[in-house]
Amino acid sequence: DQQVKQNSPSLSVQEGRISILNCDYTNSMFDYFLWYKKYPAEGPTFLISISSIKDKNEDGRFTVFLNKSAKHLSLHIVPSQPGDSAVYFCAAFQGGSEKLVFGKGTKLTVNP
């Protein structure tokens, strides 16, 4: 039973446009959410996070939005750059748990 769902396996956008990656979760006990970026043959790297007490967190070109009532979060990348082409993983911590649960990932391709 997948607790963190990324329903789009892939996404393709033009350079300079906005990329929106979506993530849904089923466990209402999740209280902290993270996005990771992964290039081929490398490990995932932490990108941005958000606590469940917030609905938005911004870091440069990256913004994460959280809608708790819908159990949905999204990562916005503006403007998108070819170097952003990677697999993006959504992940969640449950309060008091040491375990980070990942979604299956979305492959983003930014075309020049």
Add this chain to the structure above:
Amino acid sequence: NAGVTQTPKFRVLKTGQSMTLLCAQDMNHEYMYWYRQDPGMGLRLIHYSVGEGTTAKGEVPDGYNVSRLKKQNFLLGLESAAPSQTSVYFCASSQGGNNSPLHFGNGTRLTVT
């Protein structure tokens, strides 16, 4: 500052063979993790440790054992490899507590024939 280092980077095993994957971190992190990544499956937690001398099961622990004898090292063992264990294995570490982000190594690609 190397971060999280995994050895080896690649390995091919025959069914039934055993091996140990090594993970070392130089960030003085308390928590360490082993994940596997399979196509279309994302990252799944195998085992983790919240401190030296402790280990706990994750989502897919069967067929694996782990040890955390030293704070900086976390070993993942396969006693009798099976083709279903063909995967990319990632080790990670974190400070622990307060939703600390995990820092990952670059992975070990294991093929079991």
